[in-house]
Amino acid sequence: MPQSSEAPIINLRDLEFQLFEVLEAEALTQRERHADHTRETFLAALETAYAVASEKFAPHNRRSDEHEPQFDGKRVSIIPEVKHALDAYASTGLLAAAKDFDRGGMQLPSVVANACLSLFKSANIATSSYVMLTMANANVIERFGSEAQKDKYLQPLLDGRFFGTMALTEPQAGSSLSDLTTTATPNADGTYSLRGNKIFISGGDHELSENIVHLVLAKIPGGPPGVKGISLFTVPKFHVKDDGSLGERNDVALAGLIHKMGWRGTTSTMLSFGEKDACIGELVGEAHHGLAYMFHMMNEARIGVGLGAVMLGYRGYLASLDYARERPQGRHPTSKDPSAPQVRLIEHADVRRMLLAQKAYVEGGYGLCLYAARLVDEQNTGTTPEARADASLLLDLLTPIVKSWPSQWCLEANSLAIQIHGGYGYTREYPVEQFYRDNRLNLIHEGTHGIQALDLLGRKVMMKDGAALTRFTQEMEIAIGEARQIESLCACADALARASSEAVDTVAHLRPVLAKDTDLALANANAFLEAFGHTVVAWIWLRQGIVAARALPGAQSEADIAFYRGKLQACQWFFRWELPRIHLQHARLRGLDDTTLAMEAAWF
Numbered sequence: 001m002p003q004s005s006e007a008p009i010i011n012l013r014d015l016e017f018q019l020f021e022v023l024e025a026e027a028l029t030q031r032e033r034h035a036d037h038t039r040e041t042f043l044a045a046l047e048t049a050y051a052v053a054s055e056k057f058a059p060h061n062r063r064s065d066e067h068e069p070q071f072d073g074k075r076v077s078i079i080p081e082v083k084h085a086l087d088a089y090a091s092t093g094l095l096a097a098a099k100d101f102d103r104g105g106m107q108l109p110s111v112v113a114n115a116c117l118s119l120f121k122s123a124n125i126a127t128s129s130y131v132m133l134t135m136a137n138a139n140v141i142e143r144f145g146s147e148a149q150k151d152k153y154l155q156p157l158l159d160g161r162f163f164g165t166m167a168l169t170e171p172q173a174g175s176s177l178s179d180l181t182t183t184a185t186p187n188a189d190g191t192y193s194l195r196g197n198k199i200f201i202s203g204g205d206h207e208l209s210e211n212i213v214h215l216v217l218a219k220i221p222g223g224p225p226g227v228k229g230i231s232l233f234t235v236p237k238f239h240v241k242d243d244g245s246l247g248e249r250n251d252v253a254l255a256g257l258i259h260k261m262g263w264r265g266t267t268s269t270m271l272s273f274g275e276k277d278a279c280i281g282e283l284v285g286e287a288h289h290g291l292a293y294m295f296h297m298m299n300e301a302r303i304g305v306g307l308g309a310v311m312l313g314y315r316g317y318l319a320s321l322d323y324a325r326e327r328p329q330g331r332h333p334t335s336k337d338p339s340a341p342q343v344r345l346i347e348h349a350d351v352r353r354m355l356l357a358q359k360a361y362v363e364g365g366y367g368l369c370l371y372a373a374r375l376v377d378e379q380n381t382g383t384t385p386e387a388r389a390d391a392s393l394l395l396d397l398l399t400p401i402v403k404s405w406p407s408q409w410c411l412e413a414n415s416l417a418i419q420i421h422g423g424y425g426y427t428r429e430y431p432v433e434q435f436y437r438d439n440r441l442n443l444i445h446e447g448t449h450g451i452q453a454l455d456l457l458g459r460k461v462m463m464k465d466g467a468a469l470t471r472f473t474q475e476m477e478i479a480i481g482e483a484r485q486i487e488s489l490c491a492c493a494d495a496l497a498r499a500s501s502e503a504v505d506t507v508a509h510l511r512p513v514l515a516k517d518t519d520l521a522l523a524n525a526n527a528f529l530e531a532f533g534h535t536v537v538a539w540i541w542l543r544q545g546i547v548a549a550r551a552l553p554g555a556q557s558e559a560d561i562a563f564y565r566g567k568l569q570a571c572q573w574f575f576r577w578e579l580p581r582i583h584l585q586h587a588r589l590r591g592l593d594d595t596t597l598a599m600e601a602a603w604f
Helices: 011-023 025-030 040-064 080-092 110-123 125-144 149-161 290-326 349-380 385-426 432-443 447-458 463-483 488-515 518-522 525-554 558-590
Strands: 160-165 184-185 192-202 210-221 230-234 239-240 248-251 253-259 266-272 281-284
Touching: 011 025, 011 040, 011 080, 011 110, 011 349, 011 525, 025 040, 025 110, 025 349, 040 080, 040 110, 040 125, 040 281, 040 432, 080 125, 110 125, 110 210, 110 290, 110 349, 125 160, 125 210, 125 230, 125 266, 125 463, 149 160, 149 463, 160 192, 160 290, 160 518, 184 210, 184 349, 192 210, 192 230, 192 488, 210 290, 230 239, 230 290, 239 525, 248 432, 290 349, 290 385, 385 432, 385 463, 385 525, 447 518, 447 525, 463 488, 463 518, 488 518, 488 525, 488 558, 525 558
Parallel strands: 160 210
Antiparallel strands: 184 192, 192 266, 192 281, 210 230, 230 281, 239 248, 253 266
């Protein structure tokens, strides 16, 4: 694939390495679902995505940040480039990239479809968010909706005529979904009348598409209390007639736009349902099962958030790498001659440290997210029931990591990108400050860091008597065994073996505490999320290191030799400088430190 010389949105050599050399995506063409594909068709899809992302999405990334959507009380105005880009995206068919041929889809594997999507996230995270939400919305309707709902909404969503949202959050509830107050009252014709308010609804109102299909969480009066009483409803902005044409406006009102620190090109909305007692929705699936249905969308969105965080970090890394290669500044510590020519920034060891850290974070995070997408393929098309079940188990375990690790560490990559630019990095003349602002949201999006930590330690590593952790440990052991056959990776293999053992020991230590004193066991869940996340990414890097070490002796070009050596150096860096962080965290976890728990509100 040709690499653009301007403002690169990704290192295409890394994309192909991760996709074809590490994850062996080409092997998926041996499965019936993807039998019509070849490596060449995968590359053709990626080339199309790269071209549209570079030509239609990237050019207005700054402009949409500087000219965010405005609401005049009647309509939302958005710069025209956003719609032009989304129309171009829809014309490629990529909205249905992983869907069946008979739905107009491409039947691409999830890992290839996500690689395509990653290019748009890198080019313009705000504009691509409309696409991501619509794809996730369509997936929920396809899986859980009635045939009538599929007939009404699915194809227009996949064609890009309709866009979709997920409407969960309420002003008084935040992340506490059990406290939702939006109601859905049954009508005689089988529909429901909704009434309530939602906040922070991305893409909640605009004129970028003919219609907007909201997936809304609400409670049917008389249902079970708490989360067990939550149901899911389709609520369109405009009613859809039986012939597919649009009817009257539904009673969904835009109460106002929220103006955020980043993602300024995405409308973030406050929506009011049923102000005129005329908001009509349709139940998705069974009553009181809404949260389980929405989690299907949320889990997909969490992987999407992680991927978005990676790509913002990646974009900042490439920008700071270019800057460091071009900017002359200072001299080596051994140079005492002030008249000697300045050296490029990249010649300074501390700058190389910051570049290495960014490379380790973003290329490790990218490998993690694509691995999760590869698990989706295994879940859907694995050659045995056992393989499919294993993939589901691993995906369940790793989803909190996929969402949270890139959100934390690729944000740190953005911070380092600013640092490399020096004072210029803190100005709007350079793009790295926007990448940081855009990425800061991902620590909050789709469940905060703390929520993911509670889910990981309180449920995922403990479920089924630790079956998921045991299965992942087996995967790590495979890589450890392979790495021990490569002299340069033996130390990394030993370090990962110790890290794996520590994770297992900590979980075993905390399991009985969880049963007796849940608050104490989970008080430092954030430390476990970070420690286990670093262990997972160390495994991702070891896998990349193994492939690079095996490929290096046969590399023919100087570019390939440099690429593989760069992979091995970043792998070494992660194991020497990042993985050791986990030992203190595990010690504190096993020691049941109660400093945070014992701190009283009045003491602050």
